[in-house]
Amino acid sequence: MSSGEKIKTTVSVIKADIGSLAGHHVVHPDTIAVASRVLAEAKMKGLLTDYYVTNVGDDLQLIMTHKRGVDDSEIHGLAWQAFKEATKVAKELGLYAAGQDLLSDAFSGNVRGLGPGVAEMEFYERPAEPIIVFMADKTEPGAFNLPMYRIFADPFNTAGLVIDPRLHDGFKFEVFDVYEGREVVFKAPEEIYDMLALIGTPGRFIVRRVRRKIDDEIAAVVSVERLSLIAGQYVGKDDPVAVVRTQSGFPAVGEVLEAFAHPHLVAGWMRGSHHGPLMPVGLRHAKMTRFDGPPRVVALGFNVKNGRLIGPADLFDDVAWDETRRLALMITDYMRRHGPFMPHRLGPDEMEYTTLPQVLEKIKNRFVETGERKAAPPKVKTDLLSHHD
Ligand code: 13P
Numbered sequence: 001m002s003s004g005e006k007i008k009t010t011v012s013v014i015k016a017d018i019g020s021l022a023g024h025h026v027v028h029p030d031t032i033a034v035a036s037r038v039l040a041e042a043k044m045k046g047l048l049t050d051y052y053v054t055n056v057g058d059d060l061q062l063i064m065t066h067k068r069g070v071d072d073s074e075i076h077g078l079a080w081q082a083f084k085e086a087t088k089v090a091k092e093l094g095l096y097a098a099g100q101d102l103l104s105d106a107f108s109g110n111v112r113g114l115g116p117g118v119a120e121m122e123f124y125e126r127p128a129e130p131i132i133v134f135m136a137d138k139t140e141p142g143a144f145n146l147p148m149y150r151i152f153a154d155p156f157n158t159a160g161l162v163i164d165p166r167l168h169d170g171f172k173f174e175v176f177d178v179y180e181g182r183e184v185v186f187k188a189p190e191e192i193y194d195m196l197a198l199i200g201t202p203g204r205f206i207v208r209r210v211r212r213k214i215d216d217e218i219a220a221v222v223s224v225e226r227l228s229l230i231a232g233q234y235v236g237k238d239d240p241v242a243v244v245r246t247q248s249g250f251p252a253v254g255e256v257l258e259a260f261a262h263p264h265l266v267a268g269w270m271r272g273s274h275h276g277p278l279m280p281v282g283l284r285h286a287k288m289t290r291f292d293g294p295p296r297v298v299a300l301g302f303n304v305k306n307g308r309l310i311g312p313a314d315l316f317d318d319v320a321w322d323e324t325r326r327l328a329l330m331i332t333d334y335m336r337r338h339g340p341f342m343p344h345r346l347g348p349d350e351m352e353y354t355t356l357p358q359v360l361e362k363i364k365n366r367f368v369e370t371g372e373r374k375a376a377p378p379k380v381k382t383d384l385l386s387h388h389d
């Protein structure tokens with residue numbers, strides 16, 4: 001696919017929550033305006049080829065194209081400047097949690113690790129280069145694990161894996177361990193059972209890149225930033241973004257979207273501490289009201305031509321998703337009725353904040369020893385074969 005003199009295009013989606021109107025529910029238009037002005041100036045200077053600014057819930061989304069590759073300090077500096085200036089406006093307007101995701105002032109060439117979420121990919125454009133930018137609010141990066149698996153490894157979702165010779169060899173998944181900062185690559189279909197053993201724990205193991213197996217061509221990228229792990233405490237959820245290439249050697253647009261037809265349960269929602277269904281919506285419904293949710297995902301389709309962003313098409317803004325949304329809302333009711341009980345509320349390890357230690361401390365003198373057996377939590381079995389024989 002690479003042709004010597006041709007220049008690669010980079011798509012950089014960088015997002016941050018810099019404050020929102022009436023709680024955590026939606027970005028204020030004035031902050032979108034100021035971020036747009038910063039990017040417009042960069043386009044005039046030639047740093048950016050093109051850009052599109054939008055929001056999903058309380059997350060400000062910068063969709064940018066340029067020729068500088070991924071992790072470029074000028075592009076990251078530009079995003080940082082846009083977020084800083086938008087934060088200034090958010091503070092003037094008294095917006096809620098102004099500057100929420102800008103965890104540090106120590107910008108030194110890269111926004112990774114400072115709070116914003118980043119999904120970037122670089123490629124030689126095909127004659128037609130259709131991409132989809134996914135943006136979710138009130139959830140975490142691992143929320144994309146299940147759809148990425150469906151899109152690139154599940155023939156019941158993606159017909160092309162069976163019937164299109166260009167997809168038939170399968171894909172490679174880069175899985176990132178956010179606790180250990182390490183990565184492992186799995187081949188699909190041959191290693192899907194090993195891969196699922198990991199990515200079924202989406203709070204820890206995150207699919208962050210997918211490549212086509214035959215030529216290593218980049219197919220998808222997901223932001224993996226987890227704010228609470230950066231800050232060491234709750235500062236908001238890590239509302240993720242992803243970019244997926246489609247058609248002609250990649251799954252079709254309809255195959256990519258199909259992975260969102262089942263509103264699967266994700267972690268996030270109210271106070272970043274609850275499970276709820278991921279509901280696909282158009283931009284006009286990208287605001288988080290019911291119990292600060294339910295978690296939502298928007299899909300914008302673009303064609304990239306010489307770096308220009310042609311579009312977007314607001315892909316979930318369609319009646320074809322009404323039944324998915326209806327199911328998501330039924331699940332919303334069902335989950336909500338659990339109130340403070342797990343598994344609606346996240347387990348103690350995954351909650352963004354908890355009063356459990358204070359409550360235990362307060363009542364510690366009221367516990368009485370009963371003389372009954374003490375027990376540690378049971379160990380997880382790791383050797384089933386020798387068991388039950
Ligand atoms: P066309 O033949 O219209 O390009 O459609 C192919 C395809 O990928 C449909 O999903």
Ligand code: 13P
Binds near residue numbers: 235
């Ligand atoms: P965000 O992570 O989207 O800011 O949401 C935080 C929250 O507490 C919602 O209830």
Ligand code: MG
Binds near residue numbers: 017020024058097236
């Ligand atoms: Mg917020």
Ligand code: MG
Binds near residue numbers: 057058
């Ligand atoms: Mg958010």
